[in-house]
Amino acid sequence: MFDGLVAFGHSLASFATPMSLGLILASSLVGVIIGALPGLTATMGVALMTTLTIKMPSAQALLVLICTYVGAIYGGSRSAILLNIPGTPASAAACLDGHALAKQGLAGRAMGIATSGSVLGTLTGMFFLALFTPVLGDLALKFGAYEFFWLALFGVVIAGTLTGGDPLKGWIAGVIGILCASVGQEAVYAHDRFTFGSRDLAGGFNLVPALVGAFGFAELLMAARERALPVKVNPFDSVIPRLADVARYWKTIVRSGLIGTFMGILPGVGEDVAAWSSYAAAKRASKEPEKFGKGSIDGLMAAETGDNACVPGAIIPVLTLGIPGSAPAAVLMAAMLIHGVRPGPMIMTEAPTFVYDVVAMMMYATLGILLYGLTLTNVLIKVLMVPKPVIVPIIFVLCVVGSFAIASRLFDVWVMLGFGVVGYTLRRLDYPVAPLVLGMVLGDLMEKGLRRGLVLSDGSLGPFFTRPISAVLWITIVVVVLLKFDVVRGLFRRRPRPAA
Amino acid sequence: MSGGPYPVAPRSDLNTALVWVALGAAIVVASWRMERMTAQGADLYTAPGLWPGVVGLALALLGGLLAWRSLVRAREAGWDAAAPRGETLVPTPRFALAAGLFLVYALLGVGRGLPFWLSTALFVAAFVFLFRRANRKVGDATGSDRGDAVLAVVCGVATAAVVTLVFEQLFFVRLP
Numbered sequence: 178m179f180d181g182l183v184a185f186g187h188s189l190a191s192f193a194t195p196m197s198l199g200l201i202l203a204s205s206l207v208g209v210i211i212g213a214l215p216g217l218t219a220t221m222g223v224a225l226m227t228t229l230t231i232k233m234p235s236a237q238a239l240l241v242l243i244c245t246y247v248g249a250i251y252g253g254s255r256s257a258i259l260l261n262i263p264g265t266p267a268s269a270a271a272c273l274d275g276h277a278l279a280k281q282g283l284a285g286r287a288m289g290i291a292t293s294g295s296v297l298g299t300l301t302g303m304f305f306l307a308l309f310t311p312v313l314g315d316l317a318l319k320f321g322a323y324e325f326f327w328l329a330l331f332g333v334v335i336a337g338t339l340t341g342g343d344p345l346k347g348w349i350a351g352v353i354g355i356l357c358a359s360v361g362q363e364a365v366y367a368h369d370r371f372t373f374g375s376r377d378l379a380g381g382f383n384l385v386p387a388l389v390g391a392f393g394f395a396e397l398l399m400a401a402r403e404r405a406l407p408v409k410v411n412p413f414d415s416v417i418p419r420l421a422d423v424a425r426y427w428k429t430i431v432r433s434g435l436i437g438t439f440m441g442i443l444p445g446v447g448e449d450v451a452a453w454s455s456y457a458a459a460k461r462a463s464k465e466p467e468k469f470g471k472g473s474i475d476g477l478m479a480a481e482t483g484d485n486a487c488v489p490g491a492i493i494p495v496l497t498l499g500i501p502g503s504a505p506a507a508v509l510m511a512a513m514l515i516h517g518v519r520p521g522p523m524i525m526t527e528a529p530t531f532v533y534d535v536v537a538m539m540m541y542a543t544l545g546i547l548l549y550g551l552t553l554t555n556v557l558i559k560v561l562m563v564p565k566p567v568i569v570p571i572i573f574v575l576c577v578v579g580s581f582a583i584a585s586r587l588f589d590v591w592v593m594l595g596f597g598v599v600g601y602t603l604r605r606l607d608y609p610v611a612p613l614v615l616g617m618v619l620g621d622l623m624e625k626g627l628r629r630g631l632v633l634s635d636g637s638l639g640p641f642f643t644r645p646i647s648a649v650l651w652i653t654i655v656v657v658v659l660l661k662f663d664v665v666r667g668l669f670r671r672r673p674r675p676a677a
Numbered sequence: 678m679s680g681g682p683y684p685v686a687p688r689s690d691l692n693t694a695l696v697w698v699a700l701g702a703a704i705v706v707a708s709w710r711m712e713r714m715t716a717q718g719a720d721l722y723t724a725p726g727l728w729p730g731v732v733g734l735a736l737a738l739l740g741g742l743l744a745w746r747s748l749v750r751a752r753e754a755g756w757d758a759a760a761p762r763g764e765t766l767v768p769t770p771r772f773a774l775a776a777g778l779f780l781v782y783a784l785l786g787v788g789r790g791l792p793f794w795l796s797t798a799l800f801v802a803a804f805v806f807l808f809r810r811a812n813r814k815v816g817d818a819t820g821s822d823r824g825d826a827v828l829a830v831v832c833g834v835a836t837a838a839v840v841t842l843v844f845e846q847l848f849f850v851r852l853p
Contacts, residue, residue, distance in 0.1 A: 232849045342684065345743055349697060352736045356704065359729045366714045368725040371707070394779070401775035404765040405817060564818060566808035567828070569775075570801045571836050577783050578840060582850040587788045590853070594783055606693055607684045624728040631722035 181307060184530050188537035197240060197541075204241040205545025206553075208248020209255070213557050214568065215262040216400040219249035219448070219505040220614070221392040227385050227512040228579030235516035240538045242512050246505050247299060247488055247542035250448055251550070254291035254481055255557050258284055267448035267487075270456045270480035277472035285414035285554075286422075290474055292550030293418035294430065294481030296543055301434030301482070302441060302489030303539045309442075310525075310532045313497040317522035320498070322633060323641050326626030327650035328444070329619040332500050333612060334654050336445025341609030344661045350608045354616020355623065357382055364625060377588040384511045386580035386589040387596045387617060391610050392504070393576040394597025397569050399604060405565040416554050426478045429459050433482035440483070441490020445615040447503035448484040448491075455483025489539050495520050496532055500619060504611040507618045515583075686759040687751035694744035701737025705730050771811055778804050788853040794837040802833030 192201070204226065211222035226245045230238035253268030258275035271291060278287035320328070333355065337347030360371045361381025372378040423430065433455035440451035459479030460469045469476045491502030492509065499521030501507035513520050524531060580593035600610050634640045641647055659665040708730030713719060721727065750758075766772075778800065786796035806829035812818035813825070820828075844850040 229844075229848055229850070345739065345746065349736065349739045349743065352732060352739060355732050356729065356736065359732065363725045363728075365723060366717055366719065366725055368712055368714060370711065370725060370729060371704075397779070398776065402766055402772050404767050404815075405812065564809065564812070566805050566812065567832055569808075570778075570804035571832070573779055573782070574797050574801065574836055574840055577787060578844055578850075578852060581787070581853045582844065582848075585851045587853060590783055590787065594780065606689060620732075627728060627731075628723055636720060636722045 181311070181533065184533040185307065185536055188530065188533045189540065191236075191534070192240060192537055192541055197237060200237055200241050201244050201541045201545050202548075204244035205248040205542060205549060208245035208542075209252035209546065209549050209553065209557070210560055211245070212249035212252025212268075213255040213264045213561060215256055215260070215264055216396050217249075217572065218265045218392060218396065219246055219253075219267070220388065220508055220611075221396060222246070222249045223505045223508040223512070224385060224388045224392060225575050225579050227508060227515070228389065228582045230512075231515065231582055235518060236534060238516055239509075239513065239518070239535070240541070242509055243492075243535065243538040244542040244545055246509060247485070247539065248546055248549070249505075250484055250488055251291075251295040251546040252557075253484075254295065255288065255554075256561060258287045258291065259558065260561065265448070267452050267484040268480075269449060270452040270484075271477055273456075273470045274473045274476040274480075277470065278474070278477065281472055283414060283472070285416045286419070286474075287477060288416045288550070288554060289418040290422055290477050291481045292416070292547065293423050294433070294478045295485040295550070296547050297423070297430050298434050298437055298482035298485035299488060299539065299543045299546070301431070302438045302486040303536055303543070305438045306489040306493055306539065307533070307536045309493055310496050313493060314522060314525035314532075317497045320522060320646065321644075322626045322629035323644055323647045324626075324650065325498075326623055326630060326641065327647050327654065328498060328500060329623040329626065331650055331654050332444030332619050333615050333623075334657055335443055336447075336615040337609070337612040338657055338661060339443075339446050339450045340611040341607070343607060343609075344658075346606075346608045347612045348658075350603060350610065351612035351616040354613040354618075355620035356616075357387070357613075358617050358620025359624065364621075365628065377586070382592055382596075382617070383583055383589050384617060385508070385515070385583050386593040388508050388511070388614060389576050389580050390593035390596030390598075391600035391613060393572065393579075394593055395600030395604060395610065397573055397576070398597060398601040400565060400569055402605075417551065422474060422478070426475055428462070429475050429479050430482050432458055432462065433479045434486040437483035437486025438490035438493075441487035441502045441506075442493050444494055444498075444500045444502055444619075445504075445507075445611065446487075447611060448487045448505075451487035451490075452480045452484035455479040455486075489536075492535060492539075496524050496535065497522065499622065501615065504614050507614050510618065683750055683754065683758065684760055684762070686757045687747040687754070688756040689759075690747035690750070691744055694740045694747060697740025698737050698744065701733045701735070701740055704733025705737065708733060767811075771808075774807065775804070778807075793852045794841050797840060798833040798837035800833075801836045802829040805829040805832045 208222055211217045222245050223242050226242055230241050250267050253264030254271045256262050256264040257268040257271040258279050261272055261276040263269040263272050275287045333351035337351045338344045341347045360378060362369055362379050369379055436455045436458055437451040440446050440454055456476055456479050459475050460466050463475050491506035494500045494502045495506050495510045501510050510520055576593060577590055580589045583589055603610060630641060708726035711726030713724045782800040786800055787793060806825050809818055809825040813820060844852055
């Protein structure tokens with residue numbers, strides 16, 4: 178316990194340099210702006226910043242990415258409150274009550290609630306990140322090939338189930354992601370798969386350009402497809418958070434912080450589900466549920482606390498299991514690998530202080546959003562007024578340059594374009610993109626788990642089903658999948674008693 | 678997995694479902710034909726085609742499930758029944774122009790001999806001018822051709838300069 182606190186203190190001190198503080202300020206600002214701009218998501222922001230920070234020392238690069246991530250999830254609430262357009266999918270729940278408050282002339286108070294909720298949510302998640310990571314890291318050491326196979330599959334299935342409105346399409350997107358991960362030389366015999374003789378494809382799809390395409394370029398195509406209506410900003414009062422709001426809704430903050438963190442830990446679920454789950458729980462617990470959707474402070478506090486608590490929560494499985502808890506965390510994990518950090522069960526053995534470095538980065542990111550929450554409103558409104566035809570081409574230039582910057586090859590630009598077109602088409606057809614990303618990230622782990630497990634068991638599938646942790650995981654997967662079918666749900670539904 | 682209104686028309690779902698079934702089947706066949714590496718001592722369960730074969734099969738099965746569901750939905754509500762998406766789309770030619778500009782810049786504008794700063798400035802300026810003008814014509818923006826041209830040139834030059842300087846000088850990244 179005290180060792181952890183000392184390590185955390187060291188990590189905090191190590192980032193208290195002018196260079197690091199400058200990066201924190203700059204990247205939190207970039208994150209808040211990306212989050213606030215409708216159509217630009219946290220995943221896209223983290224992916225673009227990964228390409229920018231490729232040549233930086235690893236600690237500083239990850240600091241930039243975490244500040245961008247936290248900033249973007251927070252920034253989404255600004256446009257949700259002021260424009261009734263969620264800046265990121267995570268802030269869709271904040272639209273309901275945030276904009277209703279704005280229409281009542283309380284936009285400043287709503288932004289203050291969003292700031293206090295986001296800060297306290299991040300701090301709650303951060304506390305659990307520090308507390309759970311070493312414990313889960315120890316537990317993860319008990320995981321073998323069989324367990325990792327099921328855990329990775331669990332991540333894709335859960336992401337497919339929860340991140341879109343249609344689980345079947347979510348699972349299909351996940352499977353397509355897994356297939357994309359199997360392109361290139363396989364790990365055991367270095368045999369080329371689906372490369373069609375291309376040397377570039379032999380290395381497989383580089384994850385970052387693929388993500389820049391699936392989230393960045395696809396979002397730009399969506400933005401180009403939809404008509405941009407003139408922006409109308411509501412007038413606002415003071416944005417300073419009120420202690421009275423925090424004191425009055427402390428139960429909501431604690432509950433939403435716990436729900437958000439838990440949703441973050443679940444592989445692939447992400448901030449939007451965390452926000453909606455916290456919102457629904459707050460509505461159920463509220464004495465005034467009828468006010469939800471009409472300007473409920475309770476509702477806004479719940480949504481904002483939940484989505485920001487999810488950010489540190491989503492990093493817990495990254496560090497302990499090498500499995501991302503959300504789409505932006507998947508990009509963050511890819512960035513860690515690029516920078517030579519190997520997240521997973523061995524992290525507490527190989528780099529025990531790294532976990533506390535991440536907690537310290539999270540702490541600085543929280544200070545960043547608090548600072549910008551108090552000061553940035555007018556600047557942000559000016560950014561929101563920049564017309565779409567100006568923003569879209571600039572972001573596209575960054576997508577192209579960022580994809581090229583990873584390995585200095587044009588092939589990655591084509592990968593970005595290809596995944597952009599696929600991501601756009603899938604979205605238009607109502608397929609969620611997050612499971613595709615999870616599939617791409619976890620496909621390799623799944624294949625290695627399956628092949629390694631089969632080698633260890635001499636071709637027997639038995640251990641995949643009989644080992645205790647494996648059994649829990651596969652039964653959970655089966656239950657999650659089956660419960661999405663009406664026929665199965667009907668079996669558990671209470672039938673009305675026939676009238677006497 | 679039922680209950681309307683459905684966000685996508687059953688016909689679209691059926692079409693994509695057939696694509697998934699065909700793609701999944703093609704992957705299963707390709708995986709089956711893949712080199713088994715038996716000369717290197719591989720068994721069936723370590724053969725390179727095992728995993729993509731399993732995943733291809735899963736895709737074909739899920740595609741089949743989607744096809745079946747779209748047939749059920751079509752019987753319930755009709756082939757083209759879809760809930761309104763609550764969005765206003767721009768005319769297709771305008772979207773095609775945007776997509777065309779993206780592709781021309783990424784495929785022909787960078788890494789093909791033209792200096793990066795020049796192609797970037799031209800792309801951004803063209804995009805800003807054409808779409809500001811298009812927005813003005815439908816009443817979504819105000820201003821004049823001349824004003825938009827000035828804005829377009831300023832955006833193009835500024836983007837090219839800032840991106841070149843930031844990536845090359847600050848982050849030491851090679852540009853295409």
